[in-house]
Amino acid sequence: MSSADNNDVKTSDNIVIAAQGLTKSYDGVRVVDAINFDIARGEVFGLLGPNGAGKTTTILMMLGLTEISSGKVSVLGHDPARSPLRVKRKVGYLPDSVGFYDYLTASENLAYTAKLMGLRSAERTHRIAAALARVRLSDVADKRVATFSRGMRQRLGLAEIIVKQADIAILDEPTSGLDPQATLEFLNLIEELKAEGITILLSSHLLDQVQRVCDRVALFQSGRIVLMGAVADLARQVLGAGFVVEVEAEGTGLARRLATIPGVTNVEAVAADRFRMTAERDVRADAACAVVGANGSLRRLSVDEPSLEAIYARYFQDQIAPSGAARHAA
Amino acid sequence: MRREGSPFQGLGAVALKELADNLSSARMMVLELLIVLTALAALYGAIDSLRQNTAEDPFLLLRLFTVDRAPLPSFVAILGFLIPLMAIGLGFDAINSEHNRRTLSRILAQPIYRDALLMGKFLAGLATLAVSLAALWLMVIGLGLIFLGVPPGGEEIARSLAFLVIAVFYAGVWLSLAMLLSVVFRSPATAALVALGIWLFLTVLWPMLAPALAQVIAPPDPRYAMLGLDTPDTAIWAQTLARLSPNHLFGEAMLAVLSPTTRSLGPVFLDQLRGAVMGAPLPLGQSLLIAWPQTVSLIAGTIILFVAGYIVFQRQEVRA
The missing domain is CATH 3.30.70.100 (Alpha-Beta Plaits)
Structure with missing residues (x-):
């Protein structure tokens, strides 16, 4: 699906991420294969797909953390390969299974990354306190991260994005491995960020969660985007009517x-x-x-309402059915 | 393609954080304690030996560094052995621990380049080693003042400072090697074992292997052997091969700097001795000139190993 198909709700002015023919190859194998998509300002965009589909590689290319084999991507009007610092100043990233320095406290961990962001001491202290309050970690601000649960670590990761005052938040499998309560809390925080107008790119394989918070989704399969759009649009496209x-x-x-x-x-x-x-x-x-x-x-x-799970299941069923029939005929 | 911004943005933050981590880590404290205790034992031996044997020596303080009393080696020999251990202890998990903690992608998603992370860790490691060595240096000077009762002369201070600087470069070689291995191997245990293996090989085995290899490359001339002399070609090869070990380079540089009477670090030919006053100390400048090639080799080794680590790190995938 080309990006042009999804431009009905976006104008070139409010597009913050635009990928065109974005490709990444390792030893001649294309793990991301000529993908195209646009994400508008304030949108919550879901990258869906099984593990190894190319979601994280796409994210790393957007951050300039891995080289692009061909094609291009623009983040807030900057090329991450040429201007990675400009991109990273405005983009917050929460990696899959985010890691912290266990021997430092929550505040110290945030202070270190805040220093890397170039924040001055007073500004740093103020922003860290506000961010920790926002993710409801103020009471454990001076506790070592070693004592934190996975859910608390994920929230601390989100606090780092808040400290950065990022325009775009990229969240890679943020709720994977969280218990239902922690997942609920985290999704609420994402919705709060969305309400503030922060553009969110959410990569996940947990379809119900993606459906809850995302405005549009892109379905990855073997490095390609095979479906993209709002859930209702996809339902119409795949299920006929959702x-x-x-x-x-x-x-x-x-x-x-x-x-x-x-x-x-x-x-x-x-x-x-x-x-x-x-x-x-x-x-x-x-x-x-x-x-x-x-x-x-x-x-x-x-x-x-149409379920992303039903769309996903039907899409892959339809993909497998013709090839199965062909094998049967042979 | 030219990169935007400075590669050193964030360098200070990384270096300060790593320095604080290094100085407060249990690993570093144990290593420092080990070195201090060993150095104290060596110094005690040296002081005792000097009190008994030395009537008058213009470089009494320097002899604290070099004099040994069996079974303890000299202070410098102990440092030659333990500095690599300390440097390896600081560097073997510099990068792979970031991978294993899953902090690497989060840190590199901040507005810094990888250069700042690697360089910051290296500078912090080197600063930690410099602080430790400076503390040891002060300990030697202090103990010398207390137990020998002779204030050090200006040249002695200058020579001992040269020792300090060269020791930091020597530590730099091992730190760069350990950091290179921490980039290459994802497992800190593997990196540590390989680093220790290289250290043992270059410190213990290589001094034995180098002369044997030299005899294979340039077989000894029987005529020299009959006179009880080394064949010059064989001796030069043996020395050249031995100098591949940083430990050997450090030992030679220390000899030139801390023993002012040292006139050469290789085979001495008769024409080199013409006009020389045997046993007379060389001026500091001359001693530094003798130690210069060894010092430069240590600096070059540090740079080469650091650059190798830098290149591998730049090409590595960030994904944990």
Whole structure:
């Protein structure tokens, strides 16, 4: 999928990351293969894919931490290969399984990276205190990181991004290995950053979490982006239509009326008073109007949003099916 | 392609943090304690020996560094043996520990280049060694004043300072080697074992192997052997090969600097002795000239090994 397909909600002015034909090869093997994508300012963009799909390599190229084999990427208008310091001043990075100096306290760890960022002493102290409060680690600021749980370390990593006052936060598998409570807390922090207008690039293989926070996603497979867009768009593309609306109502000719709602692709009468509608969008309001318009009585209305997991599963099922059929035929 | 900004941005922050880590680490404290105790024993032997044997010596303080009393070696010989251990102890996990702690990608995602990280760690290691050696140097001077009761002369101080500087360069070679190995090997244990293996080889085995190899390359002339003399070619080869060991270079430089009567570090020919007043001390400048090639070799070794580590590190993947 080309970047042009996704430019409907973005203008060139507000694009903060743009990759064109971005490729990375190791010994002739392409681990990232000519990918194209744009990320707009304030957007939360998910990089999805199994381990080894090329997500981390893509991130490292964006930070100028690994050489680009071909193609180009621009981060906040800078080329990370030529101007890595400019990029790194404005981009915060939380690596997969972030590491800290265990023998230093949380504050000391942040102070070290703040010095590397070039912050002056007073500014450093102020920002560190604020960041630790923000990620709810103030009470353990003077404790050694060796005593921290994985969830606390991840939050400390996020505090580092807050100290940097980054325009872009790149989070690589940030919730992998966290317990449900820690995951929830972390996702809430991501949503807080999103509310502040920070652009977030989230790499993960945990689909439900990505779906919860991301505006758009790109699905990686063997170094290529095979699907990209908003979840609803992908659902339309892969599942045909992603929203399933269930209507429980009494009335005459309801199935016919519901089928005329724009965006509805199918209406199935599950029982005499229950209908399951498949639609391209959330049509609950229209369905309620249709029931009322038909002098019916509405008892229940529910919607199942398209699930990224269903899209993912269906996409790979569709990819495997033709080749399986071919093998069978042979 | 020219890089933006300075490669040394963040160097100070890295160096100060590493210096603090080094000076407060348990590993460093144990090594320093070991060196201090050993050095004290050697100094005690030297002081005792000097009290008994030396009636009048213009360079009494310098003899504290070089005089031994069996079974203890001299202070300089002990340092020649222990400085590498200290340098290896500081450098063997410099980079691979960052990989293993998974801090490398996080640190390099800050607005610094890899140059600053490697150079900062090297400078911090070298500063730690310099501080330790300076403390030892002060200990020798202090003990000399207390137990010998003779204030050191200006030239003695200058020569002992030259010793300090050369010892730091000598430490630099081993520190660079240990850091190179910490870049090459992901496992700190492997890096430490390889570094210690190289140290043992160059310190213990090479002095035995070098003359044997020299005899293979330039077989001794029987006519010299009949006169009980070394064949010049064989002797020169033996010396050249021995100088591949930093330990040998350090020993030679120390001999020239701390023993003012040393007139040459190689075979001495008769024409070189013409007009020489045997046993007379050389001026400091002349002694430094004799030690200069060895000192430069140690500096060159440090630079070569550091550059090798730098190149490997620049090409390495950051991903932990």
